[in-house]
Amino acid sequence: xxxxxxxxxxxxxxxxxxxxxxxxxTISGNEYVYWYRQIHSQGPQYIIHGLKNNETNEMASLxxxxxxxxxxxILPHATLRDTAVYYCIVNYGGSQGNLIFGKGTKLSVKP
Amino acid sequence: xAGVTQSPTHLIKTRGQQVTLRCSPISxxxxxxxxQQVLGQGPQFIFQYxxxxxxxxxxxxxxxxxxxxPNYSSELNVNALLLGDSALYLCASSSVYxxxxxxxxxxxxxxxxxxxxx
Numbered sequence: 001x002x003x004x005x006x007x008x009x010x011x012x013x014x015x016x017x018x019x020x021x022x023x024x025x026t027i028s029g030n031e032y033v034y035w036y037r038q039i040h041s042q043g044p045q046y047i048i049h050g051l052k053n054n055e056t057n058e059m060a061s062l063x064x065x066x067x068x069x070x071x072x073x074i075l076p077h078a079t080l081r082d083t084a085v086y087y088c089i090v091n092y093g094g095s096q097g098n099l100i101f102g103k104g105t106k107l108s109v110k111p
Numbered sequence: 112x113a114g115v116t117q118s119p120t121h122l123i124k125t126r127g128q129q130v131t132l133r134c135s136p137i138s139x140x141x142x143x144x145x146x147q148q149v150l151g152q153g154p155q156f157i158f159q160y161x162x163x164x165x166x167x168x169x170x171x172x173x174x175x176x177x178x179x180x181p182n183y184s185s186e187l188n189v190n191a192l193l194l195g196d197s198a199l200y201l202c203a204s205s206s207v208y209x210x211x212x213x214x215x216x217x218x219x220x221x222x223x224x225x226x227x228x229x
Binding site: 002008025032034041042043044045085087098099100102103104 | 115144151152153154155158159167169186203214216217218219220221222223
């Protein structure tokens with residue numbers, strides 16, 4: 001079973017920041033937090049990952065709480081193309097381990 | 112560079128038949144994982160192969176099997192198909208290290224094979 005809890009759906013206005021929360025209260029010390037997204041009818045796409053520090057790349061920012069029990073994915077300026085299902089995944093090593101997906105959050109970006 | 116490719120794109124089978132799905136990883140990637148995604152659900156892990164050896168198996172019946180070839184491509188076989196096997200089958204490839212020596216953490220997914228069992 002997935003070790004994460006996410007809201008089933010969220011809306012965001014185009015151009016505004018989208019903040020997607022994730023709870024992972026049972027995360028262990030050597031497990032990473034990963035975010036993937038899946039645009040309709042495509043394979044999932046890696047967004048970002050982190051261990052305990054906040055991370056930023058060209059797609060998004062990842063904010064992890066100090067106790068590591070929750071995190072937030074931030075899309076700073078959401079566009080219509082960001083409409084997708086976003087999955088928060090806890091994994092010890094994403095490139096070699098298997099990924100346990102939950103149901104994710106369906107983000108709808110509206111004009 | 113080409114991404115992960117899967118074939119066929121779509122497939123229709125009847126109950127009791129057997130099916131083989133194929134995956135070609137990104138060049139240089141030695142790890143291939145297979146996932147099943149039923150409509151409305153997140154992908155579910157089936158198998159992982161690394162250097163031609165099975166490194167992980169999800170909670171799927173023995174009707175599901177896979178193998179990895181010397182060129183790191185992979186096949187997923189499903190025997191005695193059931194209606195419930197209808198799903199999108201995803202392949203993902205990964206590499207431990209990138210060309211710069213940086214540790215790679217992400218998996219790269221293909222577009223999937225849509226299997227319909229009638």
